Amino acid sequence: xxxxxxxxxxxNRWHRVIALFVLVELKVIPGGQLGFQCNDPALSHxxxxxxxxxxxxxxxxxxxxxxxxxxVERQCNGSExxxxxxxxxxxxxxxxxxxxLINLTIVQTLKLIVGSPRPHFFDTCQPEExxxxxxxxxxxxxxxxxxxxxxxxxxxFPSGHTSLGLHAALFIAYYLHRRGASVGRGVVGGxxxxxxxxxxxxxxxxxxxxxxxWWDVLAGAVIAAPILFYTIKSLCKDFSCTNxxxxxxxxxxxxxxxNSQ
Numbered sequence: 599x600x601x602x603x604x605x606x607x608x609x610n611r612w613h614r615v616i617a618l619f620v621l622v623e624l625k626v627i628p629g630g631q632l633g634f635q636c637n638d639p640a641l642s643h644x645x646x647x648x649x650x651x652x653x654x655x656x657x658x659x660x661x662x663x664x665x666x667x668x669x670v671e672r673q674c675n676g677s678e679x680x681x682x683x684x685x686x687x688x689x690x691x692x693x694x695x696x697x698x699l700i701n702l703t704i705v706q707t708l709k710l711i712v713g714s715p716r717p718h719f720f721d722t723c724q725p726e727e728x729x730x731x732x733x734x735x736x737x738x739x740x741x742x743x744x745x746x747x748x749x750x751x752x753x754x755f756p757s758g759h760t761s762l763g764l765h766a767a768l769f770i771a772y773y774l775h776r777r778g779a780s781v782g783r784g785v786v787g788g789x790x791x792x793x794x795x796x797x798x799x800x801x802x803x804x805x806x807x808x809x810x811x812w813w814d815v816l817a818g819a820v821i822a823a824p825i826l827f828y829t830i831k832s833l834c835k836d837f838s839c840t841n842x843x844x845x846x847x848x849x850x851x852x853x854x855x856x857n858s859q
Contacts, residue, residue, distance in 0.1 A: 612696065619703040622710055631713040631752060633738035636731040641719040643808035650800055655759055659698060659766040664691045666770055673780040690834045694769060697829030701765050704821055705758045714755035717808040723751035757810045760801040760818030765826050767797035772830055776837040
């Protein structure tokens with residue numbers, strides 16, 4: 599116990615959430631598996647791919663907020679404060695990434711624990727038990743026959759695309775509300791609308807692609823809301839520059855103090 603406490607004291611919040619994420623991805627944590635009813639039409643859709651791929655989602659989610667914050671902060675404070683601009687953007691971006699990591703960890707943990715079949719479950723899993731079951735029999739345990747989909751056909755709940763897309767979109771929209779006055783109301787308003795519409799489209803596409811049920815999408819949105827609130831209000835301090843400005847002034851004052859001595 600003492601060694602565990604010592605190890606815990608040597609870690610920070612980043613270490614802990616990354617460690618949990620790795621444990622989930624390695625399936626060290628026991629997973630669950632929801633069963634299915636024979637010939638359930640909700641699970642009988644063909645697999646048609648993703649309108650928004652996972653790689654595109656992660657790329658946009660991770661890069662777009664940084665680009666927007668760097669541009670806005672440069673316009674906000676003027677060229678004479680470029681160092682402060684960069685500190686503002688990078689500090690908030692670091693906390694944003696931490697929030698995304700929390701979001702992703704919670705989503706992946708729930709996917710593993712719940713084990714909910716996707717709408718294309720029969721097409722991609724092709725469980726052995728579905729061949730012999732009849733009527734509305736409920737199968738509580740099954741084995742997929744398609745190797746590639748062994749760990750994917752039962753990861754429907756909740757929707758990670760929706761949760762991450764909404765997290766990024768609302769983060770950008772609120773950031774622009776707080777810090778985007780220097781770039782013009784029209785530009786800010788247009789960007790906010792585009793972000794929200796893209797997040798909504800991301801969620802709708804998951805249902806249209808038959809990758810998730812509607813309740814998976816709703817759950818993804820619900821998960822994103824408190825994590826986003828925590829990220830903005832607690833981690834990013836509501837995008838206030840006061841603390842960062844004071845730190846910069848203290849750093850700039852140190853050489854002066856040394857010279858005066």
